[in-house]
Amino acid sequence: MKEIFTMWRHTQMVVLVALSAAIYAAILIPFKGFPIIPGAVEIRPANVIPFVVGLLFGPAGAWGSAIGNLIGDFFGTLSPGSIGGFVGNFFLALLPYKLWGAYFRRDENSEPNMDSGKKLVVYIAIAVLASLVCSGIISWWVALLQIFPFVPVLILIVVNNAIMGVILGPILLRLIYPRVKRWGLLWTEIMEPEEVSASRLQSTGNILVWVGGVGAVVTGLILGTTGAAPAGLGIGLALLPFLILVVVGSFMLGGREQVEALEEEMAAEESRA
């Protein structure tokens, strides 16, 4: 995960953080007027942005999504719950680029331009998992603070994120990816391999993130609907191990291989030219 810190060395990545955040916030704000759970959940077509900027801009997209969501909160819903929103949206954009590399072989075309059935299936799976993780984190936080009922927030965030991401994401990526690549703004082009952590037991990391994301939501739903754990600290402690699994898995997924693969591809293109 060292790329989430080393990326700040690159002016282009800093600018991409700011622009991603501004786009996300600018699309979020007009929909502040249509809350589902006021102060926590709105109808958010902007929720497709984290998936897109995560895959295109990597760690800059993750920071941009987190900051963009916080700025969106500045325009009407800033509260202690915004801390959970910051972290949840960070992972909503972080996991797509972290997980993407785990599903493609080194010699395989892994550009997230949605030009094959496999890429579409992988994208949908990742978008759903990232939505589960984001929802798990935010619901866990608001459960600890006891400001919203746990189960409705959990379900609404999953549905809101996943629907927007799954329906709009492939279209946006198909249209936007070629332009971003032509402008040299892909995170894999801007960052150097040594600035990105290498994967360690990538498949295990992938499994851990899935177990953590699905486990947090399923366990939360069971505890929340049956009342098996007391609200607040009870649910908070019960979900914590799953969220730790997600973080550990994210560390193991790496990302250096994606940067190296692009470098190799560009070198091959140059030699052909």
Add this chain to the structure above:
Amino acid sequence: MDPSLYLDRDTWVHRLDPRTKMFLLIGAFVLAFIFLDPLYELVVLALVLIFGYMAKSLENLRRIWFILLAVGLLTLVLWSLVGGGRTPLFLFVELESVLYGLSIALRIDTTIIAGVIFLSTTRNEEVAIGLVKLGIPYRFAFAVTTALRLVPTIASTGFTISQAQRSRGLDLDSGNILQRTRKYVPLLVPVFVTTIRSTNVFSMALESKGFGAGGKRTFYLRTALGGRDVVVLVVFVVLLAASVALRVAGYGTLEGFSG
């Protein structure tokens, strides 16, 4: 459309150091979370509103009245239905769950109003300096404040694009919320592309002006903690301590509620 909330007023709140205002904001969040009795929450809300009145910032609440009202009503309904208590009120709803819902609604409204007052009295540049002086890395603070500054520009770009699409026959004003949401989809691509296209020029402009050149940065806008800040901080810390002491002594709780 101008989403900026800053109001250029000459009040003592505006003149406070941004770090003091950040502390007051976090303190207001803490204060709102100390009590569970709706009456105590009302007192906290009243204190925040008085502060907002002194800061001449309450006019911004008109822009978010719908959210505040919706928070009040829906949070009350949600907790009344989901929560439990000891005293039956009507059907399966208990008195304690209604009171808890009321308390949480007031709590969320209070924190939202505190956030609006902070943004009404603090410029973007002050937010950046405040973050840097609190030890946040400059590049992160720069990204946050640049994004804040760009939001109106991008929103304006989106508005221009929507006008262009309307002139071609796109109807953004009819249909229910979901139908209208879908109609905004064709606007996302041009907004995204128009904004991201400027990345390289923006980066070169920054680097040509020494961004990332290293060394300790100085700021055109200078802020410092003064006597007024110290007085405000001391008064607020005393208020917080008194609130915690009251809660520890058993005041401001809500008996009988079960989540």
